[in-house]
Amino acid sequence: MPERKPPATVTILDVARHAGVSAMTASRVINGNPRVGAELRERVQASVHALGYHPNLAGRSLRTRGTARIGVLYSNPSAAYLNELMLGMLEQSSLSGAQVLVEKCSGLQSQRAAVQRLVEAGVDGVIVPPPLCDSAQTIGDLDQRGIPVVAVATATPLPEVASVRIDDYAGARAMARHLLELGHTRIGFIEGDPKHTPAQLRKQAFLDTMAEAGIEVPATHMVVGMFTYRSGLEAARQLLALEPRPTAIFCSNDDMAAAAMAMAHGMGLRIPDELSIVGFDDTPMATTLWPELTTIRQPVTAMGKAAIALMLERIRDRREGRERTPRHQVMKFSLVKRQSASAPAR
Template sequence: MKELKKSDSQRIKSKPTIVDVAELAGVSFKTVSRVINNQSYVGEATRARVLEAIDALNFVPNMGARTIRGGRHMTIALLFPERKSQYQMEVQDAALGACRSAGYHLIAESLAAEVLQNKGQIAAQLSDLRVSGFIVMPPVCDNHELIETLQELSLPYSRLAPGEHLKTGAEVVVDDAVAVRTMVDHLWSLGHRRIGFIVGNASHTSSRIRLGAFLDHFARLAGTVPLDMVRQGDFTSSSGFEAAASLLDLPNPPTAIFASNDEMATGVISCALGRGIAVPEKLSVCGFDNSPVASLIWPSLTTINQPLTEMVHAAVQQLIRPRSNRRVELDLSLIIRQSTGPAP
């Protein structure tokens, strides 16, 4: 084992992490996790080095992953990206309610972009948490470094609405592509043939899935791919406003605009009304998520309902009942309100 020098003790925080143990023992943090969890595939000499490092650093292992059945850690952590969003707040509210109903506490843990690029930093941040498991929300639920780290540390997790199916861990899934096709069919049935589409934040796998579904389905209906009707947004109202302005400035502007989330759709409506364009008489607008704002704005927003409460409840059950279904699929549905109407 590496000799514990003064420089090491100065570097190591007062509360050492699994990464500190791994570095001192000269092994990977995955090996440390195996020793802590009494797993095989670790040689006796290596195991002794790890245990010596644990003792030297006074490291207290996170026993959360092994106490879920005993219920000694009645806490679940929600993992989300550092950048805050309305969607994240809605997921957090739903998770709080689901945890309370199950007799659990909830903690919210944000992950910085630079942390998500380094498995060692992820391990250092998460290994200190005393929780029964993690709900991993978009877009970090599709971050391979994060998921691999949770696997290697034997920490239970449920991925919420992931864009990519994995064989490991639990997940609660929805079919964004089917929902997008349903919305396009709704607009098509109203006579709309020039339909604009605003893409969400590029870091979200769902943004790529929704865009792909829109382009593919529109091509099936119209025989052409409407690339000139696509604009990039970032899931904020201001980006929806700017994208709508660009679309409405076209020589032959769209008669309907489909935004990839409700927040961007509110920006579209604001832009249209500011130009004197009546919604839905002159422009139909629709969104995705059925967030609270969808029923509060005027005109109320036609959107795709994403059953967040049910999704988060399913994720909590996957964590507190390890034998429950490891893959739960829930349906998205079309909610027709006042913001869509016949093409002018």
């Protein structure tokens, strides 16, 4: 008889899908977070029992030293990006036998309070997604407390802080070249949060690529957004009010691209016949838009997994008394061509 394959490992994502809740809620229940309501807690616990889910608390190198506790400190305005990142982190932490504690924050005082809560919870390290990955204040606060940090998606990683990212500059150049190859020369650009280093690199890559093509970009074609849908609406409104208006708009993330599409549809413009729109990140939103969005694929879920792996590596080193230079992992991006961009109308 052929050898039977062992059953697939049940992950925290399977539990979340079975219970009909988010992966973050499932994680909170499994990790004993008291903030989850009784009804949701019962649903998740029922799914844990039904699926036979067991956290891998052996955790290879961590098995003799106790379960690693990893904090995640976030203030990201893009729910789509954050959800993809958390899926990767929760899946990897489940497979590695680590616990993930998530804290949301906003202003500086809120950040300090969130850091304090993570410290009091006994975390072994903290992962900081964008935009906090570029916050010297937050990273410095954690460093002063002796807590290792992994920064996600910073374009200028600090030597002493482990990081995982893509080459934002090369990604934005690839998209700008794609628009130029389609025949666009009048291209509007919606920037991201100016304080976020990837936003700065994406903007610079766009300007450099246009300059190489001998095209000067008017200041009116550069509009600041904040990586949010609402900011994308206002930025697109400004660009589409220009005479003549751009034949293409390059948005620094998919949320703002979705907003630009909504604004264009509201004005009766046909995409891509009368206006091409492209984005950056390739979140699930990109394939729910009409037409589907041409964008740069940032492997966000895989970056979440890599962030957990880097953090566990740092925790093991500390527990075993090793001091090694933090690693900086650069992951591959890709240009995904869909239906939102084509040659400009003649």
